Amino acid sequence: MRGWRSRSGHGWSPTRHAWRAAWGHRRPQALALVAISTLITACTAFAPAYDRAMQQALVDTLLAHATPADAAVVLVSESGQYPGGSVDSRDPRELDALFPEEVAAHTGPAVLGRTAIVTPEAGDNPPSGVLMWRNGQCDHVRILDGTCPDEAGEILVSRDDVDNFDLRVGAVRQVGTAVDDSTVRLEVVGTYVPDDDGTGEGDGWWLGERTTGVSAVVRGLDPSASHDAWLTVEQTFVDAPLLTGESSQAGAAVAAASADVDEVLELAEGIRALTAGLYQRREDVQLRSGIVDLTDTLRDQVAQAHRTVPLLLAPLAVLSVFVLWLVLSAATSERRGEVAVARLRGRGPAGAAALLLLELLPALLVGVVPGALVALAGGVVAKALLPGAWPLEVAPGFATALLLAVAAIVVTTVAAAARTAREPLHDVVRSGPVATSRWALGAVEAFVVACVGTGVLAFVTGSLQGPLALAGPALLALLTGLLVAHLVAPLGRALGRRLLTSGRLVAGSSLLDTGRRGEGRTVIVVVTVACALAVFAMDALAIGARNRTVAAEHEAGGPVVLQVTGGDVDGVRAALHDADPTGTSAAPVLVARDTLAVEPGAFRRVAFFPRGGPSDQQWRALAPPDREPDEIRGTRVALEVGTAEGFTAADIFGSEVEVNLGLVVTAPTGIRRTIPLGNLPPAGSSRTARGTAEACAGGCTLVAVRISTAQGATVAGDLELSRLRVDGRPADWGTSSDDWNAFEDQDTLIQPAGSGADGVLRVGLGLSGFYPVEMTSAWVPSLVPALISSGQNDPIDKPLAVTGPNGDDRLAVDAGQLRLVPAMPKDTKLVGLESLVRGAAITPDSHLEVWLDDDPALEDGVRGALLDQGIAITEVRRYADVRQAYQDTVSAWSLSLGAAVAPAVGLLALLVLLVLALIGWRGRARDLAILRLNGVDRRTTRRLAVWTRLPPVLIAVVGGVVAGLAGAEVAMPDVTLLPAPPEVPLIDLATSWPAVVAVTAGCLVVLPVTAALAGLVVVRQAHVERVREGA
């Protein structure tokens, strides 16, 4: 023995020991901790990265879809004229000076301009149009002929204006001004075409101002003409007297290619401030911009994301921390021996905890770095997947999220370490934790179950509101996991004992082990929650995709929809017959306010019915009356008209009034005309009524007999109509009561009678209301059969009506219910086109469309055929575009997170299985070695090692899937599936079974296989020598 030495000889290095222990001896465990930390950090930091990416993508999408006018900020000063004088518009430079720095900083250079409406003084049909100046305008047009204007009064005109108005270079026009009779001389010095894609709107530089495409001459009874924009120099405006509608402007476009979220939001704030300032200073300047609306849309959609993203990511974060807690609990429990040594050497709980932290925390903190990199990489992937282009950036909340992740990791680790280190010394010095064989719900667990159960109850009953409601699915999954874990323990033990008694060693031991080990309960809780979240996330993803498809199909109506001019139904039909002879790929459609009129045969094949279409019987019910129309072909019409004895016609004072008779005819182009036939003869007499119908020279259809008189007059008695002649020839027309529709309401009775065998049409009249009244041909349906979209109010006292092609109500009959009428809002009707247009005028109150398959060749053919018929296409709607618009929304992008959440929770469950296997492998290997020592053969121990691990995993997967489905059932109504709430009932929240089955199959394969492999690895370590370990 030697004497005492100085204390300077001591060299205990906690860091070195922690490094050796963690990296030298528990490397797999350290790597697992790094992996969990990486996952937690990645999930936490990815949230702001993805959120930012969605915002950037949304801004880019909104700006890309915005019109140049909306994506610009324009200050306009208009001139004014008053009885006592006029006020000039301001100098554009003054307007430019009004732009504050916060607006100018986010827009391109301002374009100054002046605009007026000018019309040449001379000519039969002088064109009106815009005269404009924009500084730098000649850099944004292509001059075809002549030169750019240089002097006051010089103008550039479009090519169409040259053709339409003979405005060749050198042509001079005098245009009027807004004051007195003075004129301004304009001389054409060149022709131009805009630098654009042919839309006439020019590139963004023109800020949406249309320069060409307006030039047109309309001839006929009401001729008119318009010219394209004439480009001139500013001096033209300065030198001239005040021109009509003269205004000045300064406008700048948002730099869409480089604008990011922050800039656009700042710009919107700047615009708001500028608007408020202009209002306060009472400036006579208007501000025009769509940026504020755009940012409102941005905020709305971001608010949606802030509901959906936490719904998916918050449970993942909670599960991650829960898994970290479980793993750390297991890891610190494994180090109880070291804690005991530390406590025995006088360290105290704090010192023992420090020993644990020094080993565990570095590995976890190291994992933060790859976690941050993974999150950044996720942001890059999101940037690549989402539309738009913005510079690579670190999201604003990224650092905060990292700190949050680090804080969660540190707090969890400290709590786990303190939990073990603060155990009473006599407990930690025991050889190992005492396993209880009794089923018991600890106080803490009971509290957790009670809290979670209360949360679930509140969630299911709808009491959980706001952000808390987002935790509903996770709470439900957690409650399921906790309850299953606690129920499995006693059931597993009881069943296991019974199986052991009956000699089934492997099955009995497996179940017994499931009930005995706390590890099994941990696995059940984690795997249940993980599977539930995976099912919920993928189900939500699939439901979202399905509903976007449904919404897009409903909104588009068909693959391609061409809106056409005019109301020439027959012309459209003829065009489609040429382009689509089979009549299967293109359908004419008439849209009249709340009514969609279609040709069932083609329409049912072309249109989308995402929530179910009409049945065959319903389609058949839309057919018009099966009758041939009566035709009038000629210009002179004569009809024998007689009134029966006792026929009366008196006004409200009882005085006799004249009653006018007419025939109503329709032309193929949808024009409805009345052929006046003069007054009815006195009672008991007859006469030949005559009229002319110039429009019927080529043929008209007789659709009604019209009677008109003074409003409120009473007409009663029988009328006889016979001997219809056209151009002196007898016309073939129906005179029996079956050939005409009777009509009756409280003011009107029109009753055709007789068989018509004598060629006389007898009509009983009892009229006392509003005029004119009509007796329609039986060829015209008296009631239009209509399929009614569900959810409509149907008051008993209000007859069902559809909107006719002229905008008037038409009485209808209910032919059935339809959930959605394609491309129509709520409370609409689907009717047969033929039924609706028979006998009706087609006015601008309705419009015609052609719905066709998405086939470029077909579309070209239809376009050509329509042009041949003189029918122009005004608008094109494509399903692909509408679908893409729904795809490019925050609601779609945020639900897409489900595709990342499901693998992430699966990975977490895998990690838990692996970490628990790593931590407990020695004990299990020793147990198996003892069995081997007692004569159990190798095959049985292998089966035991594998089967022991499977029951908790399998039970948990089933429990998780059920919990996930229940969570989706309750939570999906709160999930934002579409950018705006639909006004029609198109949302379909039914479970997406393919997604659920895929997730379930994945979980049932990957997790049990992992558990079984871990068991096989353990059994390979079950050497007989291992029995001595721990002695």
Added chain:
Amino acid sequence: MHGLAIRTRGLVHIYHAEGHDVAALSGVDLDVGAGEMVGLLGPSGSGKSTLMSLLAGIFRPSAGKVFVGESELSTAAPRDLDRLRATEVGLMLQGAGRNLLPHATPADNVRFAQHQAARAGRELPAPGDVLADLGIAGHADAPLEELTPGGLQLAAVAVAVSTRPGLLLCDEPTSQLDHAARDRVLDALARVNRTYGTTVVLVTHDPDVARVLPRTVTIRDGRIGGEGRSGEEYAVVTADGFLPLLGQVRDKLPPGTLVRIHEVDDHFELRAEDGGMGDE
């Protein structure tokens, strides 16, 4: 450095198990002088290890008092107990591995054990010297897996004595060791006791170990059942007047036997009423 004396009075310890209580110690009065080397003997479950834990401050007694040196452990604050274990009391649990950090070398284990004492200002031997004293200097920096069971036990002893404690408590320090290793461990403990005056209390089942100890205390049914000094067995009268019978007498006087005690000259005579044997 002086050894620490031990004194227990009316020491009672009750374990609260599931649904019932078990009295491990039922009134133990024990005095161990400073610098003594004492063995605690007794059958399994007699309360030896419980007594050892009470002496180390791991448990607090259900009743009674425990004095280690001047410290009264039953009322000491946790911090004071930590300080005591860091400096004054060395404890070796049964099973060498339970006394060592598994992933540290013997030298590092010694350094770890000395760390708190050094911070408290104690002058301590160098770890190498501690290990050398116990004959395992050659394994100072070897992983524990490479040590023999005897070497591990010596390393555990080294850790326990590395702070030169006044009291060394050893629970079964020689179990599962072969004779040579056992003798090396016992020799090391004796040297610590002899060289530094450290009071050594060890629990053992091994009669060979008990035989070499100068004093043994037998615990039976939670009480002091007897003492051995220099090869002689003694019964110990407890504070409340009980006199436990030693092994060979107990065999002859089954429970329920009525005995009469007579004082005869300078000794006492024990006589069974049913005519059985009488003894001193």
